[in-house]
Amino acid sequence: MRSDGRASRWLRLAAFGGLAFLHVPLLIIVLYAFTTEDKTYQFPPPGLTLHWFEVAWSRADIREALWLSLQVAASATAAALVLGTMAAAAMARARFFGREAVTLAMILPIALPGIVTGIALLSAIKLAEVEPSFWTIVTGHATFCVVVVYNNALARFRRIPRSLIEASMDLGADGFQTFRYVVLPQLATALLAGGMLAFALSFDEIIVTTFTAGHERTLPIWFMNELFRPRDRPVTNVVAVAVILVTAVPILLAYRATRDDADAGGRNG
């Protein structure tokens, strides 16, 4: 039993080491958002201040980039919710020749390297003679956001017993009413989780965005530019803290939504 105890102690140490390796840099980013020193990453920081939050908030370029990113993420998520749900609804029940190929084609955008998707979209945009703009960014993001929603919705569709849908029709509900009163409430937490993940993915996406953005600057692109032209370093950290909050919170909520769902079988509506 002694050797077991030691092994588990080593294991625990390794686990904590791994977690520290992942999270300490994040803590440093957060810490330097409050430092009074604005040129170097001096440790420990000579003093703490909230000054940089004020500076960041007053800068129009940051506000515009943040606003653009939020709009892009919201639009891409909305498109993904509609398209992903419809695709999942079609695929959940259907059996047809080439079904597996269609499934692969649905999943592929998230498996492909972003740089390939980016180049492909850029050439498509050029071919179609469309000016890169807000909507080209949204389209680019939707390619992988759809996958996230689709996967979540498909898993849930498969768990809805067919007899529930039949019972609804049997009691006099047409297809639309059945979707509205039975299917949608069953899907709700899955869509919420998929939507929040999609939102977080879109919000910090940079590779595909670089190719499709044109002159628009989303927050991640603003970041990249800022690293090459440093000005008020702590301001970058302040924005990083904001990004962490905007992406981490939805992901945590999404996790909670699907976890509760596994316990209680979808208590909503």
Place this chain on the structure above:
Amino acid sequence: MEFVRVSRRYGSVHAIEELSFRVADGEFFSMLGPSGSGKTTTLRLIAGFEQPSTGSILIHGREAAGVPPYERDVNTVFQDYALFPHMNVADNVAYGLMVKKVARAERLRQAEAMLELVKLGGFGRRRPGELSGGQRQRVALARALINHPRVLLLDEPLGALDLKLREAMQSELKALQRRLGITFIFVTHDQGEALSMSDRVAVFRHGRIEQIDTPRGLYEAPATAFVATFVGTSNVVEGGVAERLLGRAGAFSIRPERIAVSTPEAAPAADAVALDGRVVDIQYLGAHSRFEVEVAGSGRLTALVPSYGAPAAPLPGVGAPARLSWPRAAMHVLDGGEGA
């Protein structure tokens, strides 16, 4: 409700084949058969979840093929109950009224009345997940009845309940059906259930109906060897022994409780036939003892001997020679020779 030469095929497989029957208004009609015999497909055709490949289904004289489930005056109690997990009991029961846009207060009042009918008054605010199997069963029943269908379809609704509860629900369902006066079409693989509740029973096998009759008719005059053995237990005697006893080629069935067991010395009654064999096993069942008797040329026959009021003549023990006898009239000649 009438089926006219209805078939349903999946690819090359016939789920049901050339089915024709008629169910009268207000009848308690059971469809009995082993799994895969086509009884559930038949129910789904009536509900409208499936469409016939050929033939015609008439519901109250109106052609039902092509009519979607939500336009049929027929409701279903599902095998898994299919209660909506995200709604409470009252909203589940009121669902049929909600989709018809009945005002909320009115539909909840009717739902409560329905819950009273199935003895679940006051359960409206609970979630389906908080109910026992028997209670969910009643909710499913209340929900199916709220639209006042003229035909209620029940798909093995008692299958998931334990024995005591199942027996209680059987008599309750029967009472409910008498009270409402609507047609019940009941699918089951349990022959006891079918016999105890039904006005008539259709016995399904391989997508066809072997026999439609009253429970008594099925039991006393089974048309085929399959019906004889599927409905209750029965001895089917074929071959040379049957030919000798019937005086012609064929097969007959004889119920175990009609067979008298005695030692070979006992003289059979005047109008009785007798077979001699050897007792292989005796099982004491309380009210009866079951004798398994090996008869040369016809295999093993089962006889039920009442424990009380039995004849004073001594009974053979295990391994002893025995004489089986029964009144000639108790033999029932079967159509066709195909065994079950």
